Amino acid sequence: MHPNLVDHLRAFCAIADHGSLTAAARELRRPISSVSYSLAQLESQCGFPLLGTGPHRADLTERGRVLLAEARSVVERARSFATHAESLKKGEETRLRVLVDVLFPRADLNRALRIFAADYPHARFQFFNSSLATLWDDLRQGNIDFALTLAAAIPSDISARHLGSETLGPVCAAGHRLAGLPQPLAMRAFDRERQIYYVGSPQIDMERVGRLFSTDVWTVNDVESIKSMVAAGLGWCFSASRTFEAEIARGEVVALTCEDMQFHPVRTVVVAWPAHRRPGPLGQAMIESLVAAPRPGS
Numbered sequence: 001m002h003p004n005l006v007d008h009l010r011a012f013c014a015i016a017d018h019g020s021l022t023a024a025a026r027e028l029r030r031p032i033s034s035v036s037y038s039l040a041q042l043e044s045q046c047g048f049p050l051l052g053t054g055p056h057r058a059d060l061t062e063r064g065r066v067l068l069a070e071a072r073s074v075v076e077r078a079r080s081f082a083t084h085a086e087s088l089k090k091g092e093e094t095r096l097r098v099l100v101d102v103l104f105p106r107a108d109l110n111r112a113l114r115i116f117a118a119d120y121p122h123a124r125f126q127f128f129n130s131s132l133a134t135l136w137d138d139l140r141q142g143n144i145d146f147a148l149t150l151a152a153a154i155p156s157d158i159s160a161r162h163l164g165s166e167t168l169g170p171v172c173a174a175g176h177r178l179a180g181l182p183q184p185l186a187m188r189a190f191d192r193e194r195q196i197y198y199v200g201s202p203q204i205d206m207e208r209v210g211r212l213f214s215t216d217v218w219t220v221n222d223v224e225s226i227k228s229m230v231a232a233g234l235g236w237c238f239s240a241s242r243t244f245e246a247e248i249a250r251g252e253v254v255a256l257t258c259e260d261m262q263f264h265p266v267r268t269v270v271v272a273w274p275a276h277r278r279p280g281p282l283g284q285a286m287i288e289s290l291v292a293a294p295r296p297g298s
Contacts, residue, residue: 004041006078009071011038012050016060016068095124096283099138101149102131102198102223103240104269105166109148112293116286123282129223131198140274145283148290150240150267160272163290168211169264170256171244172236184257190214194235196226211238211262240267 014024015035025032043050050064060068100109116123130138130147136155139147150168154160170190172178178185178193195214200221218235220226227244230237231252239255247253258264271287273279279287 004038005045006075008038008042008045010075011035012042012064013068013071013075015039015051016064094122094282095126096145096286097126097128097143099128099130099135099144099147099149101135101147102129102226103150103166103168103238103243103267104148105240105242107242107245108163108269108290108293112286112289115293116289120282120285123286129200129221131200134200139272142274142277145279146271146273146287148269148271150269151272152265152267154268154270154272157275158272159275159278160270161287161291163269163271165266166240166242166269167264167266168238168240170236170258171230171239171248171253172256173231173233174251174254176233176236178236178256179254184259187213187258187260187263190236190258190263192216194218196220196229196235196237198223198226211265213263238263 011024011028011030011034014027015021018024018027021032021035021039025035028035039051046063046067048063049061050067052059052061113125128138128144130149132149132151135147135149136158138144139158148163150166151160170178172193176193178189181189190213193214194216195212196218197212198221199219216235218229220229223243226237227247229235230244231247236256244253244255248255256263271290273283278284
């Protein structure tokens with residue numbers, strides 16, 4: 001392999017993009033002779049011409065067209081390599097580990113990730129579902145960069161950025177008994193109706209955590225399974241305002257109202273980290289993406 005292969009491929013792609021050696025040289029900020037040399041070296045290594053020899057010298061030959069996509073791929077990978085190496089040189093993280101509260105609005109997270117990924121394509125993520133039953137303790141352990149959660153209060157040893165607010169409320173399938181009762185419901189209406197509840201660890205005593213309002217409780221450690229069970233009419237659950245947005249729009253699930261405001265608490269949406277361990281440059285960039293991401297109604 002020629003030691004300057006990437007430079008030669010970059011010149012080849014620029015010629016194909018701009019239609020001439022002169023325009024390619026201008027784009028690459030190299031002398032025309034340098035671009036011409038790269039092309040000659042590349043053609044010598046291939047053993048056949050990549051560009052035509054007629055009056056339209058910058059037109060690709062059939063073999064040149066076949067190799068162009070591969071050349072672009074190599075150039076892009078080289079660019080990604082250089083960007084990643086520069087990040088490491090600056091001391092930036094290469095991986096972010098994030099705790100995500102099961103009630104955190106996923107659409108907001110996805111919008112922020114699209115913004116972030118455009119600027120940091122080399123970044124790697126590990127996402128872990130959590131809930132307030134264990135989230136603060138997990139965050140303090142030191143293996144997580146930051147957490148995304150809905151909180152009524154922030155512990156004194158935790159720092160946080162405000163991202164908005166969410167109103168929680170009960171939901172159930174459109175065919176569930178609770179959906180057929182006059183609204184708003186009395187609190188006692190939920191007593192014997194199965195509640196489906198997120199518990200992430202078998203070590204947690206479900207009767208001592210969270211918002212339990214039924215004598216019949218099923219616990220599940222997966223958000224999508226909870227959504228599926230609720231939609232199937234197996235029970236009701238607490239939900240953030242947009243968790244079941246699509247199912248409600250389709251008429252499969254309904255949002256319930258209750259006379260008791262305990263069933264409609266407002267929570268602050270935050271990104272949080274231990275006060276003594278601020279996220280690094282990559283983590284800070286992701287946090288800024290979360291703050292900047294547009295939200296419905298904003």
